[in-house]
Amino acid sequence: MKKLDEALEHVKSNWQLEKEQRIKPSLWWKEVAQAQAQNPTANTDANTPKLSNLSADGKAWFIHPVAMIDYFPKSEILFQKGDKHEVIREINIRLAGFGGNVPTDEFTERTERMIKQFQRDYMQVEETGVVDIQVIQAIDRFQDEYSIDSFFTQAQCQCSTFKNLTEPTCNGFGLNKTNNGKTGANYAYGIEYPGLHRTLFWVLRSIMFYIDSDERYQHLTVEIVSSGYRCWADNIYNNRKSTNHMGKALDIHVIKKEKAKSEHSRDERINCCDLVRDILTEKTNAEYRWFHSNGIALENSYTRYHPTRGRDN
Numbered sequence: 504m505k506k507l508d509e510a511l512e513h514v515k516s517n518w519q520l521e522k523e524q525r526i527k528p529s530l531w532w533k534e535v536a537q538a539q540a541q542n543p544t545a546n547t548d549a550n551t552p553k554l555s556n557l558s559a560d561g562k563a564w565f566i567h568p569v570a571m572i573d574y575f576p577k578s579e580i581l582f583q584k585g586d587k588h589e590v591i592r593e594i595n596i597r598l599a600g601f602g603g604n605v606p607t608d609e610f611t612e613r614t615e616r617m618i619k620q621f622q623r624d625y626m627q628v629e630e631t632g633v634v635d636i637q638v639i640q641a642i643d644r645f646q647d648e649y650s651i652d653s654f655f656t657q658a659q660c661q662c663s664t665f666k667n668l669t670e671p672t673c674n675g676f677g678l679n680k681t682n683n684g685k686t687g688a689n690y691a692y693g694i695e696y697p698g699l700h701r702t703l704f705w706v707l708r709s710i711m712f713y714i715d716s717d718e719r720y721q722h723l724t725v726e727i728v729s730s731g732y733r734c735w736a737d738n739i740y741n742n743r744k745s746t747n748h749m750g751k752a753l754d755i756h757v758i759k760k761e762k763a764k765s766e767h768s769r770d771e772r773i774n775c776c777d778l779v780r781d782i783l784t785e786k787t788n789a790e791y792r793w794f795h796s797n798g799i800a801l802e803n804s805y806t807r808y809h810p811t812r813g814r815d816n
């Protein structure tokens with residue numbers, strides 16, 4: 504840990520202030536995407552992780568762990584259960600699709616299980632449950648292999664395209680309104696979060712990985728993010744009250760890879776999406792509906808649903 508802290512000190516020396524100010528906001532995509540839009544080509548040096556170097560393709564970070572690679576012998580344990588570090592928060596976000604996790608800076612029991620699952624399924628190495636440089640490098644490979652660029656564009660709020668809307672429209676990620684239309688900093692039910700949480704896109708990557716690597720799912724492909732951010736203007740326009748889509752949810756469509764989109768019957772589509780529900784249940788510990796906090800929740804489908812609450816209509 505001492506060595507790691509020295510390395511981190513080195514990496515962060517250029518941007519300590521930005522880190523202090525922006526660690527929390529940069530968990531959300533709006534700031535990330537805006538910073539990138541202002542200055543899309545500047546600063547591609549991975550050792551100077553300014554916020555402008557964040558990109559909308561999921562390569563967002565406030566710490567780039569691989570920048571520390573030279574500091575460590577191959578076998579050294581960087582993090583293990585009980586540790587607490589900003590790099591751990593980043594790992595908890597990026598591997599959330601391997602068992603499910605929350606963006607805490609603590610290396611918990613859950614983090615340990617998550618690392619083991621990532622080692623077993625993605626890296627195909629012995630499960631140690633600790634983070635070494637191989638794990639960090641594998642996370643970078645995982646990111647490169649499963650691009651979410653096009654999905655990110657689809658996931659922004661569409662309210663500005665609605666006709667005859669009387670509400671003020673947003674630029675993709677709400678206007679920071681609360682349930683009563685008031686602006687506030689207290690993040691509770693009905694708040695328009697400042698972006699889509701990055702965890703969602705990292706879980707989407709893991710769905711793509713499990714589709715690829717498991718023969719039960721290899722005939723599938725993620726078609727589109729059909730609904731991502733939906734602000735209050737969108738809700739009012741559509742006469743809808745649900746607020747999960749204010750930064751905490753993505754709806755995705757999954758179809759058969761070898762078949763044209765238009766040739767899918769309704770039942771085929773339902774079946775494809777149910778298979779992804781199975782992936783999420785099995786691989787991320789997702790649950791139907793939202794009876795428990797701090798986990799991944801699934802909307803019910805026509806055939807898969809929470810047994811005591813029935814299906815969504």
Ligand SMILES: [Zn+2]
Pocket residue numbers: 660661662663672673674675676677733734735736737
């Ligand atoms: Zn909107």
Ligand SMILES: [Zn+2]
Pocket residue numbers: 730748752753754802
């Ligand atoms: Zn939804």
